[in-house]
Amino acid sequence: MKKQEDQTDLKGTLVSVLAVGAIIIIMWVSIYFLYIQRL
Amino acid sequence: MIGQIAKGERKLALANLGFAYAAFLIGTLCGLLQVFIRNDALTLPGWLDYYQVLTAHGLLLAIVFTTFFIFAFFQAGMSRTLGSFGPKVLLWNWIGFIVTSLGTLLVVIMVIGGQASVLYTFYAPLQAHGLFYVGLALFVIGTWIQGFALVGHYQLWRKQHKGELSPLFAFMTVATIILWVIACLGVVAAVLFQFIPWAFGMVDGINVELSRSLFWYFGHPLVYFWLLPAYMAWYVIVPKILGTKVFSDSLARLSFVLFILFSIPVGFHHQLTEPGIASFWKFLQTVLTFMVIIPSLMTAFSMFATFELRGRELGGKGLFGWFRKLPWKDVRFTSIFIAMAFFIPGGAGGIINASFQMNEVIHNTLWVVGHFHITVGTPVAMTFFGLTFWLIPYLTGRRFTKALQKLAFIQIISWSVGMLLMSTAQHVLGLMGAPRRTAYTGYAHDDALAWFDGVLSNHVTMAVGGSILFLSASLLIFIVIQLWWMAPKADVHQAESFPIAPSDASATPRFLENWKLWIGIAFVLIAVAYTIPLADLIQHAPPGSGRFQTW
Amino acid sequence: MHLHKYEKIWLIFGIMALIIFLSVVGVSAFHQGHTPSGGHKKIDPEKVSETAPFDQPGVHEKEDGTYEVVMVGKAFGYDPGKIQVPAGKEIMFTVTSSDVVHSFSIVGTNVNMMVVPGEINHKKHTFQEPGTYLVICNEYCGSGHHFMSTEIEVVEQ
Numbered sequence: 001m002k003k004q005e006d007q008t009d010l011k012g013t014l015v016s017v018l019a020v021g022a023i024i025i026i027m028w029v030s031i032y033f034l035y036i037q038r039l
Numbered sequence: 040m041i042g043q044i045a046k047g048e049r050k051l052a053l054a055n056l057g058f059a060y061a062a063f064l065i066g067t068l069c070g071l072l073q074v075f076i077r078n079d080a081l082t083l084p085g086w087l088d089y090y091q092v093l094t095a096h097g098l099l100l101a102i103v104f105t106t107f108f109i110f111a112f113f114q115a116g117m118s119r120t121l122g123s124f125g126p127k128v129l130l131w132n133w134i135g136f137i138v139t140s141l142g143t144l145l146v147v148i149m150v151i152g153g154q155a156s157v158l159y160t161f162y163a164p165l166q167a168h169g170l171f172y173v174g175l176a177l178f179v180i181g182t183w184i185q186g187f188a189l190v191g192h193y194q195l196w197r198k199q200h201k202g203e204l205s206p207l208f209a210f211m212t213v214a215t216i217i218l219w220v221i222a223c224l225g226v227v228a229a230v231l232f233q234f235i236p237w238a239f240g241m242v243d244g245i246n247v248e249l250s251r252s253l254f255w256y257f258g259h260p261l262v263y264f265w266l267l268p269a270y271m272a273w274y275v276i277v278p279k280i281l282g283t284k285v286f287s288d289s290l291a292r293l294s295f296v297l298f299i300l301f302s303i304p305v306g307f308h309h310q311l312t313e314p315g316i317a318s319f320w321k322f323l324q325t326v327l328t329f330m331v332i333i334p335s336l337m338t339a340f341s342m343f344a345t346f347e348l349r350g351r352e353l354g355g356k357g358l359f360g361w362f363r364k365l366p367w368k369d370v371r372f373t374s375i376f377i378a379m380a381f382f383i384p385g386g387a388g389g390i391i392n393a394s395f396q397m398n399e400v401i402h403n404t405l406w407v408v409g410h411f412h413i414t415v416g417t418p419v420a421m422t423f424f425g426l427t428f429w430l431i432p433y434l435t436g437r438r439f440t441k442a443l444q445k446l447a448f449i450q451i452i453s454w455s456v457g458m459l460l461m462s463t464a465q466h467v468l469g470l471m472g473a474p475r476r477t478a479y480t481g482y483a484h485d486d487a488l489a490w491f492d493g494v495l496s497n498h499v500t501m502a503v504g505g506s507i508l509f510l511s512a513s514l515l516i517f518i519v520i521q522l523w524w525m526a527p528k529a530d531v532h533q534a535e536s537f538p539i540a541p542s543d544a545s546a547t548p549r550f551l552e553n554w555k556l557w558i559g560i561a562f563v564l565i566a567v568a569y570t571i572p573l574a575d576l577i578q579h580a581p582p583g584s585g586r587f588q589t590w
Numbered sequence: 591m592h593l594h595k596y597e598k599i600w601l602i603f604g605i606m607a608l609i610i611f612l613s614v615v616g617v618s619a620f621h622q623g624h625t626p627s628g629g630h631k632k633i634d635p636e637k638v639s640e641t642a643p644f645d646q647p648g649v650h651e652k653e654d655g656t657y658e659v660v661m662v663g664k665a666f667g668y669d670p671g672k673i674q675v676p677a678g679k680e681i682m683f684t685v686t687s688s689d690v691v692h693s694f695s696i697v698g699t700n701v702n703m704m705v706v707p708g709e710i711n712h713k714k715h716t717f718q719e720p721g722t723y724l725v726i727c728n729e730y731c732g733s734g735h736h737f738m739s740t741e742i743e744v745v746e747q
Binding site: 008009010011012013015016017020023024027028031032034035038 | 336339340343344346347348351358359361362383384386387388390391394396397399400401470
């Protein structure tokens with residue numbers, strides 16, 4: 001049962017959530033640099 | 040009719056929905072007025088002022104619309120998944136509804152009467168009329184009564200189904216109610232022991248920083264009280280609309296448990312730039328705030344996985360072929376998908392807001408206004424719109440006709456466009472230093488003149504977005520009225536259903552439904568995060584602040 | 591409870607990102623002294639003008655060459671009004687309120703302090719560029735909230 005589930009094809013999901021992660025990181029880093037620039 | 044709930048619950052849920060949409064209509068109209076005033080295009084008559092309108096907008100949309108809608112959804116869904124309410128459960132739900140409504144009316148009367156232009160955060164030492172705080176207390180008590188009545192219904196079910204896990208919808212409802220009751224303890228303590236004695240003149244001073252801390256102990260889980268019902272729709276309703284099952288029953292339950300644990304001991308991240316709380320405690324709560332991001336990361340994965348698995352079943356090929364196979368023509372799905380998409384920048388912005396000293400970049404600027412319009416104002420609100428499209432006809436026995444479906448598409452698309460314009464402008468203006476909660480901002484300084492210059496970084500863009508949003512809101516009210524009274528009656532074959540996806544709980548660990556355990560841990564975390572800083576605020580209290588009515 | 595292997599990858603990735611965010615702000619705050627504004631001293635909100643240092647609001651040069659700006663927020667303005675400070679010098683802003691909650695927020699900088707009655711708030715800042723800076727109140731304080739602003743003149747020394 002477990003094995004079968006791990007074989008389910010979720011490549012698109014992985015790429016999608018990593019894209020979400022990339023958005024989070026890009027937004028966070030930009031505001032962090034804005035903070036540093038305003039020190 | 041199969042899947043139809045009893046008449047008593049239908050009436051109850053409709054009463055809550057009616058109240059919710061009445062608040063929605065007035066609240067969005069207030070939003071439109073703000074748009075014009077902020078751009079110096081409208082002068083209000085003497086008996087009405089900007090901050091009165093702003094107080095009404097915030098209270099009616101963020102508190103009244105959401106709460107009444109959420110209880111309608113819970114009541115209909117609990118009856119649908121656990122069976123009809125007994126007479127006691129039904130009666131107490133009605134009593135709760137009436138108390139909540141009376142509280143709301145009292146608050147609204149005070150605001151309209153110009154006695155309570157204190158905005159929805161009602162920060163001391165701005166002092167509203169004492170009855171405003173009584174109204175708030177009644178509102179909370181009413182929601183507790185409805186909440187406890189629903190929990191009573193759930194307990195009855197569990198007695199009759201010993202050893203079984205409850206249906207996912209009921210589990211999530213109970214988790215959300217637990218979260219709400221624990222969260223309200225803070226605001227109830229502040230209102231009963233600080234605001235009411237002070238506003239009625241029984242004591243002369245109020246400990247301002249303590250009242251703020253108690254408010255935000257409530258204020259952050261409040262946003263999860265809005266979000267969790269939307270997540271319920273995402274986890275339980277959406278897979279059914281897609282024609283599939285819940286991706287993982289155990290992970291869905293685990294994420295709700297994590298919300299109970301980590302959404303409460305985090306309120307200081309709203310107070311990062313305030314005196315009176317040591318940096319250590321602010322940082323500790325920042326760390327706990329980051330813990331509550333994890334269940335949302337889990338939710339993101341579950342959603343995409345549900346879409347991909349179903350899209351592949353329907354023949355989608357390659358890395359993203361499944362995406363095109365999703366039922367885009369079904370507005371019940373598309374609305375919620377757009378809601379989810381808005382939560383990506385919304386959630387990312389939230390991480391920034393909570394990032395300790397980075398909060399200084401955005402604190403109380405228009406960025407924050409943009410932020411909550413792409414969290415509660417779209418992900419939550421548009422999920423509720425998506426539910427409304429079938430929930431009202433389900434309750435009234437009418438049909439969501441093709442023509443109304445087209446209108447619904449126009450409604451959600453115009454809401455998205457309006458929100459995109461308004462919230463993007465607000466985010467950018469906030470970074471440029473434009474403050475929140477201001478009437479027409481005529482500061483004579485180059486930095487402030489720049490707020491009226493540019494394409495996205497412009498108050499005018501914000502106003503265009505806001506106006507589109509009001510048109511969209513009016514359209515939604517039209518659809519609601521149609522679905523309630525006008526649309527043709529459905530026969531047995533056309534009747535709307537309450538979609539509940541099957542969820543395989545066979546591998547779900549039983550301890551996830553051990554509420555005593557989770558409530559216990561939640562209180563331990565709250566005690567760790569709050570005991571010392573709150574005790575410090577009480578022990579080292581400055582002389583109290585007097586009563587101020589500066590509006 | 592079973593986790594798909596991609597979900598494990600995603601959660602590890604996400605949690606690592608969160609840990610990095612926290613470490614970056616934590617080190618910057620506690621090691622390099624960039625904590626957000628704060629303070630633990632209390633004051634009687636009705637006796638602000640009689641209590642040091644608010645009995646002498648304004649700009650004070652200290653012995654070590656740094657400056658302190660003592661400022662009181664009240665509906666709907668700041669006391670003192672327009673001030674002048676040098677560029678390139680460390681300035682400690684010390685603020686409180688004599689009535690309701692306000693903010694002391696200098697546009698274009700990280701100075702964005704809540705001004706809470708009964709509490710004294712501090713924030714250190716060094717202006718690198720001379721010029722006129724706009725100060726606004728960004729916490730709702732009443733019908734004149736949107737008129738509550740002042741300016742800081744930063745001059746080359």
